[in-house]
Amino acid sequence: MATAAMASTAVFLPRLPTGIATARCTALPNLPPRPFPTSIKPVSESKRSSVFHVKASEDASSSSSIDTDELFTSLKEKWDAVENKPTVIIYGGGAFVALWLSSVIIGAINKLPLLPNVMELVGVGYSGWFVYKYLLFESSRKELSAKIESIKKEISET
Secondary structure, eight states: OHHHHHHHHHHHSOOOOOSSOOOOOOOOOOOOOOOOOTTSOOOOHHHHHHHOOOOOOOOTTTOOOOOHHHHHHHHHHHHHHOSOHHHHHHHHHHHHHHHHHHHHHHHHHHHSSSHHHHHHHHHHHHHHHHIIIIISSHHHHHHHHHHHHHHHHHHHHO
């Protein structure tokens, strides 16, 4: 009981300076400015402007902008060609909800302490296996391209 009382009073006692000198942090002196390299000479404004010429053009062939009227008319034509519009809207909404839900799930997984690192390790391991299995040797690359072609045929037939 007496030691607990002494310990609590020792915490509240102010610290008295000791005879030991302590190191203090001081700012370093400012360094002198670096001399401008003599090999690089400043270019005057007249020389600088004669080197670079930029010319604006209103020519439609040089522009990479998209014509919005053409885009909207194309989208309207495609939408008018769709026969079952409610199904398309339901599929679009379902895709949006699935994307949102997967984002929420991935965000929750990333908040777990160890799981993101494990998932990253699994991804790196699978990528390494895929490179070894399908991309490293010529025969396996041919096998992979044959599989891709068969999948393309299967999709295009249905």
